[in-house]
Amino acid sequence: MAETRTHRGNVPAETSSLVGRRAELDEIAVLIGRSPLVTLTGVAGVGKTRLAVRTADRHRDSFADGVWVVELSAQQNGDLLGHEIAAVLGLREQAVRPQAEVLADFLADKRLLLVLDTCDHLVDAAAALLRRVLPEAPHVRVLATSRRPLGLPGERVLPIEPLAAPGPGATGAAVRLFTERAHALVPGLTLDPVAVAQVCRLLDGIPLAIELAVRRLRALSVQQIAERLDDRFALLVGGSRTPLGRHQTLRTAVGWSHELCTAQERLLWARLSVFTGVFDAGDARAVCADGRLTGLPLCGLVDKSILIAEGSRYRMLGTIRDYGREWLRRLGEEDVLVRRHRDHGRAP
Structure with missing residues (x-):
């Protein structure tokens, strides 16, 4: 059987700095030391891949057999997952044996870190293989990124939150990210700190959204960007030369999450977009339930990083809410749901 390649891994070079996230990186390191499987979850564009790649880079010398990154966004067939991993590890095809068995034998005595990036659409296949x-x-560690957990015993799940949204004029990681990327794009640019904080706040501190907003600085001021974020999906698009990986637009990133939802989850997501603040299951039922939506898959939307659970209450980030609102309009239900929400708020 072929061994791993002579170099110790295939960690890709990062093309820009990682702003903030020191606490998350430290926590990931601790979890990797304690569990064979760590899964980073979170909303689209929150930076799960960047954290995984930076973790891989930090641990290059910690695993005798290397650190290996398997990028899975293009793989649509779960039956080929094992083959994708084997190809990255440099294993020859063995058609007469199940791929899971080949990998298990090969990895039995290895000390390596395997990063499975973008498992969202392959959760069942990844869980079965692992x-x-x-x-x-026993000495292999797996770091996965997904918008939902893999659901294996012993899995440690670390939800990745957006960068802290600053108050007016305040600094923080989101503002630092905007400022750093802006000065790299337009050297010497003078930025209004109040407007920068406003943009970061309107974008929920989502790193992808912030980086896409910065791309507009060649044509717009920060204040103009802020004023146009009521149509953020039209505004926040990248270009062929932007180093943003597979997500060249915010709509693409959030749309990927939408595709991973069931029909009932998509309908509930759209209907919940009328809530601008927190709500509980009773609120959701009163406003959203009808003959088309009798069960409310709130837990499913939490698992897929669409809803944020805070005790017995829920909320949506503005970016996720706006995407749901677009779908509510397409469904022709916006007026009805807005009226239900208003009437529910008036009820004693």
Whole structure:
């Protein structure tokens, strides 16, 4: 059987700095030391991949057999997941044996970190493969990124939150990210700190959204960007030369989450977009339930990083809410749901 390649991994070079996230990086390091499987979850564009790649880079010398990154966004067939991993590890095809068995045998005595990036659409396949492989490979660690957990025993899930949204004129990681990227794009640019903080706040501190907003500075001022964010999906698009990976627009990133939802989850997401603040299950039922939506898959939307659970209450980030509102309009239900929400708010 072929061994791993002579160099110790395939961690890609980062093309820009990672702003903030020291606490998250430290926590990931601790979790990797304690569990064979760590999954980073979070809303679209929050920076799960960047954190995983930076973690991989930080641990290059911690694993004798290397650190290996398997990028899965283009792989649509879960049956080929094992083959994707084997190809990255440099294993030859063995058609007569199940790929999970080949990987389990190969990894049994290895000390390596395997990063499975973008497992969202392959959760079942990834869980089945790791359920077979990890018990046979006690010194292998897997770091996965997904908008929902893989659901395996012993999995440690770390939700990645957006960068803290600053108050007016305040600084923080979101403002630092905007400022750093802006000065790299337009050297010497003078920025209004109040307007920068406003943009970061309107974008919920989502790093992808902030980086896309910065791209507009060639044509717009920060204040003009802020004024146009009521149509953020039209405004926040990248270009062929932007180093933003697979998500060249905010709509693409959030749309990926939408595709991963069931029909009932999509309908509930759209209807919940009429809530601008927190709500509980009773509120959701009163406003959203009808003959088309009798069960409310709130937990499913939490698992897929669409809703944020805070005790018994829920909320949506503005970016997610706006996407749902677009779909509510397409469904022709906006007026009805706005009226239901208003009437519910007036009820004693």
